[in-house]
Amino acid sequence: MAKKFLSGDEAFAEGVRLARPQVISAYPITPQTIVVEKLSEMVEDGSLKSEFIHVESEHSALSCAMGASSVGARAFTATSSQGLLYMAECLTYASGGRFPILMMNANRSTALPWNIYGDQRDSISLLDSGWIQAYAENAQEALDLALLGYYIAEKKEVSTPYMANLDGFVLTHTYEVVDVPTREQADAFLPPFETDNRLDLEHPRNLGFSAGPDYNTQFKMKEHAGLLKVREVVAEAEDRFAAIFGRQYTGLTESYRTEDADYILVTLGSIAGLVRETVDALRANGKKVGLLRLRYLRPFPNQEIASAAANTKALAVLEKDISFGNEGTVYTNVVSALHKAGIAIPTANYVGGLGGKNISAEDIRQIFEDLSQGQQGLHFVGTGGEAD
Amino acid sequence: MSLNARTLNEEEFFYGHKACAGCGGSLAVRIALKVLGERSIAVLPAGCMSAVGFNFPQLCFGNNAIISTFAGTASMLTGIEAGLRARGETNYHAVGFAGDGGTADIGIQALSGAIDRNDDILYICYDNEAYMNTGIQKSSLTPFGARTTTTPAGKNIRGNLRPKKNMFEIVAAHGIPYAATASIGYLNDFIAKVEKASKIRGTKYIHIIAPCPTGWGIATDETVEVARQVVDCGLWYLAEYENGNFTLTHQPKQLADPADYLKRQARFRHLTEEDIELIRQSRDLKWEQIRKNYKNIQEEKQP
Amino acid sequence: MKPYLREHIPQAFSEIPDTTSYEAGYLVSKNAGWRSVRPVIDTDRCVGCLQCYLHCPDGVIFRKDGKVAIDYDFCKGCGICLKECRPGAIRMEAEK
Numbered sequence: 150m151a152k153k154f155l156s157g158d159e160a161f162a163e164g165v166r167l168a169r170p171q172v173i174s175a176y177p178i179t180p181q182t183i184v185v186e187k188l189s190e191m192v193e194d195g196s197l198k199s200e201f202i203h204v205e206s207e208h209s210a211l212s213c214a215m216g217a218s219s220v221g222a223r224a225f226t227a228t229s230s231q232g233l234l235y236m237a238e239c240l241t242y243a244s245g246g247r248f249p250i251l252m253m254n255a256n257r258s259t260a261l262p263w264n265i266y267g268d269q270r271d272s273i274s275l276l277d278s279g280w281i282q283a284y285a286e287n288a289q290e291a292l293d294l295a296l297l298g299y300y301i302a303e304k305k306e307v308s309t310p311y312m313a314n315l316d317g318f319v320l321t322h323t324y325e326v327v328d329v330p331t332r333e334q335a336d337a338f339l340p341p342f343e344t345d346n347r348l349d350l351e352h353p354r355n356l357g358f359s360a361g362p363d364y365n366t367q368f369k370m371k372e373h374a375g376l377l378k379v380r381e382v383v384a385e386a387e388d389r390f391a392a393i394f395g396r397q398y399t400g401l402t403e404s405y406r407t408e409d410a411d412y413i414l415v416t417l418g419s420i421a422g423l424v425r426e427t428v429d430a431l432r433a434n435g436k437k438v439g440l441l442r443l444r445y446l447r448p449f450p451n452q453e454i455a456s457a458a459a460n461t462k463a464l465a466v467l468e469k470d471i472s473f474g475n476e477g478t479v480y481t482n483v484v485s486a487l488h489k490a491g492i493a494i495p496t497a498n499y500v501g502g503l504g505g506k507n508i509s510a511e512d513i514r515q516i517f518e519d520l521s522q523g524q525q526g527l528h529f530v531g532t533g534g535e536a537d
Numbered sequence: 538m539s540l541n542a543r544t545l546n547e548e549e550f551f552y553g554h555k556a557c558a559g560c561g562g563s564l565a566v567r568i569a570l571k572v573l574g575e576r577s578i579a580v581l582p583a584g585c586m587s588a589v590g591f592n593f594p595q596l597c598f599g600n601n602a603i604i605s606t607f608a609g610t611a612s613m614l615t616g617i618e619a620g621l622r623a624r625g626e627t628n629y630h631a632v633g634f635a636g637d638g639g640t641a642d643i644g645i646q647a648l649s650g651a652i653d654r655n656d657d658i659l660y661i662c663y664d665n666e667a668y669m670n671t672g673i674q675k676s677s678l679t680p681f682g683a684r685t686t687t688t689p690a691g692k693n694i695r696g697n698l699r700p701k702k703n704m705f706e707i708v709a710a711h712g713i714p715y716a717a718t719a720s721i722g723y724l725n726d727f728i729a730k731v732e733k734a735s736k737i738r739g740t741k742y743i744h745i746i747a748p749c750p751t752g753w754g755i756a757t758d759e760t761v762e763v764a765r766q767v768v769d770c771g772l773w774y775l776a777e778y779e780n781g782n783f784t785l786t787h788q789p790k791q792l793a794d795p796a797d798y799l800k801r802q803a804r805f806r807h808l809t810e811e812d813i814e815l816i817r818q819s820r821d822l823k824w825e826q827i828r829k830n831y832k833n834i835q836e837e838k839q840p
Numbered sequence: 841m842k843p844y845l846r847e848h849i850p851q852a853f854s855e856i857p858d859t860t861s862y863e864a865g866y867l868v869s870k871n872a873g874w875r876s877v878r879p880v881i882d883t884d885r886c887v888g889c890l891q892c893y894l895h896c897p898d899g900v901i902f903r904k905d906g907k908v909a910i911d912y913d914f915c916k917g918c919g920i921c922l923k924e925c926r927p928g929a930i931r932m933e934a935e936k
Contacts, residue, residue, distance in 0.1 A: 171623035172616060200619040204612060205650030212609035212647065216616020219603055220578070222623050224616065238606055247859035308859060346859040348578050348601035348617070350629055353841065353864035356603040358591035360860070367856045375858070542890035549899040552843040552914065553867040556897065558874060559918035564897040575841065594850050599841040599865035724894055750918075758919030761895050 150334070150394075155327045157320040160288040161227075161253050161313070162187035163327070164295025166197045167335035168251070170225035171342075172217035174202045174210040178232040179265050180317040181255040185227060199225075207232035211239035211252070218248035219356055221347035223299065226250065229317065230257035230271045237275060243310045244279025245372060246357050247346055249302035250310040251295065252280075256418065256469070257317040258504040266505020267317030268469035269418065273446070273478050279372055281311045281379055282446040284417045288325040291315050293396065296330075300339050300386045306378045308346060316419040316469075318505065330394055338393045379448045401450035403442040406432060407457045410439030412520040415454070415483055416467040417443040420501075420508055424467070427513040438517050449482050455490030463495040463520045467513070467530070469502035476500075476527050495523060501530030539729040546571045554597040555589040559757030561721045561747030561764060562586055562663040566634050568724055569661055569743075572731040573630045575600055578621075580614050580633045582644065583607040585670040585749075586663070608643045610635040611651035614658040630659060630735055637664040637678035640744075641704050648742075652711040655739045659731075662704060662742070665749035673752040677702040680772070681819070682812050683804045685752075690807035700819060705744050709778040714739035716778040717786070720746040722765030726775050726786055746773050754803020763798070770795040771820050776831060785833035795820060843867050845913065871898070875917035877932040883907050885929035892921035892930060 155163065162184050165173075173192075175185035191197035200217075204210045207228050214224035228236060233254055243250055254272050258264040272282060281302060285291040294313040302311040315321050330338075348354055360368050384400055391397040405425055407413055414424055421442040431438045441457045443450060458464050464487070466480040475481065480498035487494070499516055501508045512530050519528075550570035556563040562585055570577055579602040581587040587604040590597040605613035610633040618631045635644055640662040648660060667685045668674040674687040680701045684690040688697040708716045715737045719727040727745055734741035746767060748760045755763055767773040771792035777784045796813050799805040808816075843865030850856055879892075886907040893901040893908050900911040901921060922930045 172619045174616065200623050202615060202619055203654065204615070205646055205653070208606070208608055209612035209615070209647050209650055212606055212612035213616035213619070215609075216580070216605075216613035216618075217620035217623070218616075219613075220617050220620040220624065220626075222616075222620030224620070239609070242606055245860060247861075346861045348603060350576055350578075350601065350626060353575070353599065353601045354861050355591060355596040355598050355601075355864045355866075356859075356861045358593045358596060358604060358860055358862070359588065360593045364593055364856060367853055368860065370853075371856070371858050542894040545894070547903060549842040549902075550865075552865070552899050553845075553869075553871065554898070555871070558897075558916035559920055560897050564895065567897065567899050568894075593860075593862065594866055594868050596862055596864060596866045597843050599843045601864060721895075756919070757916075758923050760897070760918075761920055762923060 150331060151329050153327055153329050154324050155288055156183065156322050156324050157285070157288045157291045157315045158183035158255070158322065159187055160292040160327045161295055161315065162191070163329050164292035165225055166191050167330060167332065168295050168299050168339055169223065170199055171222040172200045172202065172214065172224045174204045174213035174224070174226045176204050176207050176210045176228070176232065178229045180257060180321045181227045181229040181253065183321070184253055207236040208239060211236040211243060214250045215239065215243050215246060215248050218250050219246070219348055221342065221344050223342040224250045227253040229255035230259050233271045233275065234259060237278070240275055240278035240280060247308040247372070247375065248310055249308055251298045251302060252310065252312050254312050254314050255317045255321045256314050264504040267319050268503045268505065269314070270470050272312060272314050273470040276447060276478065279309065279376070280447065281309055281376065282314065283311065283444060284314045284446065285320060286419055286421045286442065288320065288327045291320065292327055292329065293390065296335060296339055297386050297390060301379060301382050303342050304382045307375050307382050309375045309379070314418065320419045334393050338390060376448050398444070400453065401445040401448065402453040402457070403444055404457050405440040405442065407439035407441055409437055411437040411462045412517050413439045413441050413458060413461045413464045414467055414513070414516060415441045415443065415464060417446065417479065418469070420467065423508070423510055424513055427510050431514065431517060436517065443479065446479065449486070451486040451489060454483055454486040455492060458487060458492055458494065461494065465497040465499055465516050465520050467499040467501060467516060471500045495525050497524045498527045499530050500527065506531060540572060540732055541725055541728065545728065546574055548575065550575070550599040551590065552597055552599065553595065555592070556585065557751050559750045559760045561749060561760045562636065562665055563589070564721050565661065565663045565745045565747045568728060569632065569731050570600060572728055573632055573735055576628055577601070577630045577632050578617055580605050580610055580617065582610045582635050582639045584636045584639050586634055588670050607639055609647055610639060610644050611647035611658070611660060614660070615651050615654065615656045618656050618658055631657070632659045632661060634661050634663060636669070637662065637666055638668045638676040641677045641702050649711065652708065652713050652740045655714070657738055659734050659741045659743070662744045663747040664744060665747050665752060667752050669749045669752045678704065681816060682808050684807060685804070695807055695812060705776070705778070708742045709783070713742055713778070716742040718744045718774060718776050720764045720768050720773060720775065722761055722768060723775060723787060730777065752804070755801065763801070766793070766798045769793045770798045771824055772798065774827060783831040785827065785831050788833045792824070841865055845870065870913040871916055872913050875915060875935055877917045877919070877934055878912065878915065879910060879917065879919070879921050879930050880933050881908060881910065882929045882931065885927050887927050889926065891924040891926065895920050895924045
């Protein structure tokens with residue numbers, strides 16, 4: 150293990166190097182570009198042995214990765230925002246084909262208006278594409294998700310592509326001290342990719358076929374079951390990871406001081422760091438508040454949310470996303486989890502950080518204050534405006 | 538001596554499919570796979586051949602085969618080739634079969650990228666001159682005058698107003714190692730080209746005219762005959778591009794009148810004598826260019 | 841390998857693959873019902889030139905004893921073989 154000062158993009162690229170992808174399809178887009186630049190340097194200097202393909206679009210990036218995966222090769226690609234939307238057709242294709250590709254997405258706003266800064270509307274708009282969706286909080290977790298991602302995605306019972314999300318700029322371009330595991334550690338953690346879901350020259354197969362109305366639902370049920378398996382595989386993978394790397398992750402969510410909290414703020418991604426600090430500051434003033442960080446949006450942590458919120462008085466969701474005409478999609482999902490668990494508490498939805506707008510500690514303190522005053526409904530952070 | 542009916546692999550690899558009776562596209566796929574053999578990995582985008590060949594549990598390819606996205610024939614081939622290379626495989630053919638829309642319209646970006654990288658793949662475009670799988674809509678390879686369901690022939694507009702895009706020359710302009718045109722009416726020529734392509738490293742492209750009885754308005758037994766006639770009247774030509782040179786692989790002694798070819802097809806039945814004259818003129822213009830810029834086999838054989 | 845007709849049609853949930861991947865060349869239905877006419881080969885006239893075999897879009901004509909025979913399970917009756925047969929050894933007969 151070596152300590153290095155790395156940005157989120159660079160840390161992720163280190164994780165990818167350690168995971169030994171056999172094929173990398175690369176297309177640049179801000180703020181992801183550093184990842185493919187770093188990987189090309191690693192291929193050039195020989196520290197990564199991989200077929201590095203300069204594709205002509207994001208659609209081709211994922212299509213190429215699917216081709217590689219369809220012959221049993223470990224494949225990687227990365228994208229962001231407009232690029233993710235441009236390849237959207239291939240997302241459902243990869244998940245339906247059960248190709249365990251790892252893709253990093255640098256969360257970025259989507260046009261119009263044009264904006265290169267971070268929010269999560271790109272990936273969240275594709276929640277239904279059948280991919281595992283993980284959200285890193287910091288550069289260390291970003292690196293670790295590259296290794297964990299392949300391990301989880303490639304498990305036979307999962308066989309589902311994995312999207313690791315890093316907040317654009319805030320995480321992709323911010324430098325932190327990161328533990329970079331050794332090659333030996335990484336190899337001990339992540340076995341080579343083996344699959345029978347592949348075109349096999351010795352035993353020919355037909356892949357990616359059609360399935361009409363009589364068969365289609367069964368295939369979709371199996372795809373759904375694969376994603377639901379992720380919960381237990383994540384737990385197993387993280388224990389294994391901790392044994393080798395000494396860092397223990399906490400499954401689909403991370404609870405911080407929620408046990409006795411009266412008010413919980415649910416959020417995801419890099420903003421969780423500031424929420425954690427704010428929770429500590431408020432706790433120091435005797436306020437019983439807590440943070441629930443969603444590390445995964447698919448599969449959705451229904452049980453974890455219900456259990457964290459079991460004894461709380463009110464809950465808010467802070468997200469960098471809005472489903473126009475309704476509310477934040479994370480909020481919709483969280484409220485559904487509460488409802489299914491029979492937890493009837495006041496809830497509020499805070500949409501913030503769109504197009505990279507800063508969310509301050511004061512904004513977060515205000516959310517907890519609002520919650521204690523019985524605040525509900527949808528609010529746009531830092532604008533002073535109401536949705537309706 | 539190149540392969541022929543006698544020496545061709547007797548094994549069938551594309552069998553039991555649900556293509557329309559007399560389908561030219563399925564004949565092109567069938568013959569190409571017989572040349573390439575069992576270690577072929579075929580990529581077929583959304584389109585006729587994937588729709589008729591891959592409906593679980595009726596799976597009609599005896600070799601490895603996969604459906605790609607509509608735009609992604611070439612990019613998926615790229616990934617397959619890279620993946621197999623990474624796994625240390627060497628003895629195989631990565632081959633794509635896409636229609637005219639899948640190649641010249643939605644798939645041209647990925648095809649251009651693959652040629653640019655010189656990926657070791659064979660891309661075969663079976664050209665039936667419209668989006669047949671969705672029910673005969675115009676593509677950029679629909680010829681001038683043809684009636685399709687999106688270029689109706691009425692009082693004001695008589696079918697498709699634009700000429701057919703020349704994909705063969707577009708591909709050649711990339712400096713591709715090998716490109717060729719072919720027709721299912723001249724299968725020995727096609728077989729020789731597939732065989733030749735299979736031995737060249739880098740990107741290969743073969744564009745084969747494959748009439749569609751349903752979309753062209755001909756009888757099911759006329760497919761091969763019509764594919765021969767389009768070459769004989771000069772509206773299509775058989776050629777190769779290699780090492781910067783264009784070569785005709787078949788030179789009709791005298792070009793037949795396109796009118797006979799056109800009039801037997803329902804899609805051209807509305808054409809007036811003036812329309813047909815325009816088609817003759819554009820054919821003659823193209824042949825002037827061909828005579829000027831293309832070598833031909835007869836000339837090459839001169840001492 | 842030539843795709844061929846299988847005895848078993850996967851239908852139960854457990855028989856459906858977890859991925860969109862299955863054994864190549866797995867046929868569960870014939871195409872014979874599409875046909876209104878069938879090609880019949882006059883083996884006395886057939887010279888074994890193989891042009892019918894070469895041009896069949898469905899590949900249902902196969903080589904047999906120096907001549908050809910037809911797999912009627914998958915012939916669609918398109919008639920291309922008749923057109924390509926120079927010695928006139930193929931005739932079309934109406935299906936009853």
